[in-house]
Amino acid sequence: MKKTGAQILCESLINEGVEVIWGILGGSVLPLYDTFPQYPQLRHILVRHEQGAAHAADGYARATHRAGVCVATSGPGATNLVTGIACAYMDSAPMVAITGQVARPFIGKDAFQEMDITGITIPITKHNYLVTDVAELARTVKEAFHIAQTGRPGPVLIDIPRDILQEQTDFVYPDKLDLAGYKVVSRGHPAQIKKAAKLINEAEQPVIIAGRGIIISQAYDELKEFAEKAELPVVHTLLGLGSFPGDHILDLGMMGMHGTGCANMAVQNADLLIAIGMRFDDRATANTSEFAPNARVIHIDIDPAEIGKNIPVDIPVVGDVRSVLIALNKEIERRGHVDWLSQIEQWKCDYPSLEIRQSDELVPQYVIQQIYEATQGNALVVTGVGQNQMFAARYFTYTKPNSLISAGGLGPMGFELPAAMGVKIGCPDDVVWCVAGDGGFQMTIQELATITQENIAVKIAIMNNGYLGMVRQWQELFYGRRYVDTKLWNPDFVKIAEAYDIPGVRVKRREEVVPAIQRAMESPGAFLIDFLVEPEENIYPIVPPGESLARFFEPSRTELFGERF
Amino acid sequence: MTDAKHTLVALVEDKPGVLNRIASLFRRRSFNIQSLAVGSSEHAGLSRMTIVAVGDSAQVEQVRKQLEKLINVVKVSDITEENMVTRELALIKVKATPSTRSEIMQIVSIFRANIVDVAPGSLTVEVTGDEDKVNSLFRLLGDFGVKELSRTGRIALTRGSGP
Numbered sequence: 114m115k116k117t118g119a120q121i122l123c124e125s126l127i128n129e130g131v132e133v134i135w136g137i138l139g140g141s142v143l144p145l146y147d148t149f150p151q152y153p154q155l156r157h158i159l160v161r162h163e164q165g166a167a168h169a170a171d172g173y174a175r176a177t178h179r180a181g182v183c184v185a186t187s188g189p190g191a192t193n194l195v196t197g198i199a200c201a202y203m204d205s206a207p208m209v210a211i212t213g214q215v216a217r218p219f220i221g222k223d224a225f226q227e228m229d230i231t232g233i234t235i236p237i238t239k240h241n242y243l244v245t246d247v248a249e250l251a252r253t254v255k256e257a258f259h260i261a262q263t264g265r266p267g268p269v270l271i272d273i274p275r276d277i278l279q280e281q282t283d284f285v286y287p288d289k290l291d292l293a294g295y296k297v298v299s300r301g302h303p304a305q306i307k308k309a310a311k312l313i314n315e316a317e318q319p320v321i322i323a324g325r326g327i328i329i330s331q332a333y334d335e336l337k338e339f340a341e342k343a344e345l346p347v348v349h350t351l352l353g354l355g356s357f358p359g360d361h362i363l364d365l366g367m368m369g370m371h372g373t374g375c376a377n378m379a380v381q382n383a384d385l386l387i388a389i390g391m392r393f394d395d396r397a398t399a400n401t402s403e404f405a406p407n408a409r410v411i412h413i414d415i416d417p418a419e420i421g422k423n424i425p426v427d428i429p430v431v432g433d434v435r436s437v438l439i440a441l442n443k444e445i446e447r448r449g450h451v452d453w454l455s456q457i458e459q460w461k462c463d464y465p466s467l468e469i470r471q472s473d474e475l476v477p478q479y480v481i482q483q484i485y486e487a488t489q490g491n492a493l494v495v496t497g498v499g500q501n502q503m504f505a506a507r508y509f510t511y512t513k514p515n516s517l518i519s520a521g522g523l524g525p526m527g528f529e530l531p532a533a534m535g536v537k538i539g540c541p542d543d544v545v546w547c548v549a550g551d552g553g554f555q556m557t558i559q560e561l562a563t564i565t566q567e568n569i570a571v572k573i574a575i576m577n578n579g580y581l582g583m584v585r586q587w588q589e590l591f592y593g594r595r596y597v598d599t600k601l602w603n604p605d606f607v608k609i610a611e612a613y614d615i616p617g618v619r620v621k622r623r624e625e626v627v628p629a630i631q632r633a634m635e636s637p638g639a640f641l642i643d644f645l646v647e648p649e650e651n652i653y654p655i656v657p658p659g660e661s662l663a664r665f666f667e668p669s670r671t672e673l674f675g676e677r678f
Numbered sequence: 679m680t681d682a683k684h685t686l687v688a689l690v691e692d693k694p695g696v697l698n699r700i701a702s703l704f705r706r707r708s709f710n711i712q713s714l715a716v717g718s719s720e721h722a723g724l725s726r727m728t729i730v731a732v733g734d735s736a737q738v739e740q741v742r743k744q745l746e747k748l749i750n751v752v753k754v755s756d757i758t759e760e761n762m763v764t765r766e767l768a769l770i771k772v773k774a775t776p777s778t779r780s781e782i783m784q785i786v787s788i789f790r791a792n793i794v795d796v797a798p799g800s801l802t803v804e805v806t807g808d809e810d811k812v813n814s815l816f817r818l819l820g821d822f823g824v825k826e827l828s829r830t831g832r833i834a835l836t837r838g839s840g841p
Binding site (some may be wrong): 293 | 724736
């Protein structure tokens with residue numbers, strides 16, 4: 114029986130196990146939307162801006178390890194997806210973005226709402242397609258999901274002209290793929306693994322740098338066994354938080370520009386770095402020429418192009434993190450590093466990075482810490498970008514695997530709300546906290562409507578400091594405290610929430626924090642808390658731009674707590 | 679590390695937009711292409727591309743690996759260090775008068791090049807060889823006045839029976 118392109122697309126998505134689609138309709142995708150009622154097993158969630166669709170699909174993907182799917186119409190619909198696709202690309206999240214295109218006879222004619230979205234998205238997709246023949250559609254969808262979800266995951270875009278959605282052909286979903294140019298190395302080379310094990314067995318001051326690759330590969334148990342067997346302390350990249358229990362004795366927290374003093378000192382003084390599923394991003398390494406000067410480097414990553422890209426590597430192991438760690442765990446010796454760990458303990462005492470200063474003001478660190486206490490870490494935290502993100506990264510203890518969903522590479526403000534919707538739909542049984550800044554929140558605030566329309570029970574905590582906080586911090590520290598255009602006039606977020614039929618509360622004082630969090634948790638649906646936090650609170654430590662990781666600064670205990678320390 | 683000329687040979691799918699993806703990647707990674715030649719290969723549906731790029735070995739290796747990640751790229755090799763045959767074709771339109779024509783023809787013959795078009799005021803010369811040879815001929819003909827030059831860029835294969 115012949116089927117239309119739209120039917121073929123829907124059935125192909127069902128074949129790929131898709132349950133949720135995020136999108137907004139428009140002229141070019143009308144034939145697709147007209148077909149949705151025939152496939153009730155596909156849940157379409159209508160967002161309020163296509164950027165929200167892409168971030169929601171991204172959040173869904175990160176939380177479930179399955180490709181998130183978003184749909185937009187041609188032209189502006191497609192270009193609005195771009196930020197969200199770029200974000201998924203930078204953070205290696207699997208996504209299939211489907212865009213409508215003008216009908217084939219109009220392509221190249223600058224037709225209404227025509228835009229070359231495949232051309233635009235070449236640098237921000239793992240691959241993309243313009244479908245020019247309905248007979249190619251099913252195979253294209255199969256390839257797209259395969260490419261998006263295997264190897265180093267990433268977004269794939271399929272651009273489908275409107276007339277192809279309407280054209281009919283026989284539908285056969287292919288069971289095999291022929292992608293001559295797509296090879297995924299899964300197992301690490303045994304000789305490289307032996308060499309890596311030898312270095313690990315000999316190291317006196319080893320440090321694991323745990324990145325998002327561990328989460329993608331779901332190698333939590335293998336990493337724990339690895340770290341415990343050879344007594345290897347673990348530091349994290351931002352996106353590696355949630356790959357190893359944050360309350361483990363070997364865990365030193367986040368490294369990098371806003372990493373803990375202890376984590377950064379451990380990295381800078383290590384004689385061996387075992388970098389796993391991470392890409393030596395500049396926010397993690399700071400100045401690369403002074404990075405870990407005495408360390409040899411083992412780099413385990415599935416993407417061969419990451420090896421040696423930013424940092425010279427002594428022993429590369431290309432492969433899936435989980436399979437490499439399973440092999441490595443058999444090769445390494447059980448041993449301890451008493452002296453090294455006691456040095457690390459000393460750094461933990463020397464640098465009060467995780468202490469929260471005594472203040473009558475409401476500080477964001479305390480808010481985040483109380484969300485952790487209230488949930489006992491049993492929550493998924495989705496953050497925006499900026500100070501709120503760093504506070505959330507540092508003052509919540511990520512004990513649950515994959516419990517931090519944050520946009521690390523691209524750093525798009527406004528990620529938090531739509532991504533939190535995706536996380537909640539993907540993990541309906543989990544408590545989802547969306548930690549927002551007052552600036553970023555207003556970039557995707559319209560998704561409050563989606564939350565209400567679809568009854569998505571996310572708990573929203575706005576760290577409202579009345580500034581574009583991270584930029585203000587830079588202006589304070591590096592631009593002579595000249596606050597140019599970072600001060601924000603804000604609407605009443607509680608009233609805004611109310612207008613969207615979402616209950617909310619404003620918190621100004623420390624003692625109101627816990628009751629507000631409790632109220633949010635007890636509320637059955639979405640809930641918003643507008644935390645009016647100290648406007649000029651900074652995130653410390655900070656490594657000034659261009660400096661080495663060792664040259665972080667932060668307030669002393671005396672500055673934090675007064676003379677008695 | 680020092681910059682050097684690298685010859686990359688890529689086997690790529692013959693599909694629309696592939697050249698754009700490759701060019702986009704070079705631009706994106708701030709890497710300059712000196713020449714790029716593309717045509718069919720011995721495999722149906724696959725083209726062979728020869729790219730000459732200047733950079734240090736680490737940069738070139740990074741670009742090679744990034745190229746390998748493109749789904750439409752089947753294989754990329756940096757054959758710079760290998761024993762290879764390289765050729766380039768150039769067409770040179772040179773000014774010619776009755777008094778210079780025979781001298782030009784002598785030079786062309788020394789280079790085993792061919793004259794492919796004769797006009798009242800010019801000759802068009804076709805030359806095949808490695809870049810040095812093309813450069814030398816171009817320099818010599820420059821004395822007579824070159825009106826137009828068109829070069830294909832380098833194509834290359836490794837020597838020997840292996841692929």
